Amino acid sequence: MLTVKCFARYRDLLGFTEQTCATAATLGDLLMDPRFERLPKDALLAVNQTFADRATPLRDGDEVALMPPVSGG
Template sequence: MITVKCFARYRALLGFSDLELPTPATLGELLADPRFATLPKDALLAVNQSFADRTTPLKDGDEVALMPPVSGG
């Protein structure tokens, strides 16, 4: 199993803050799940607290974080 954590406005957008799912082969396969259909393409992705892209492999016990892009000045 992997744990998916949503931060900031993605909690309301996706309807959960934490979710446990069976382990897919890659982050892209995870995000192909219909529960993530409304996730914007510019979402920041992390696996085990390191930024990742959709080709990142996943393994049992990983933690995936979904975060909105940040801006500031």
């Protein structure tokens, strides 16, 4: 199982703060799940607290974080 955590406005957008999901081969495969269809393409993604892209392989027990892009000046 994977743990998926949503941060900031993604909590409201996706309707959860933390959820468990079946293990997927890659982060991109996980995000194909209908639960994530509203996730913007520019979302910041992390696996086990390290920024990742959709090609990142996943393993049972991984933690995935979904975060909005950060802006600042």
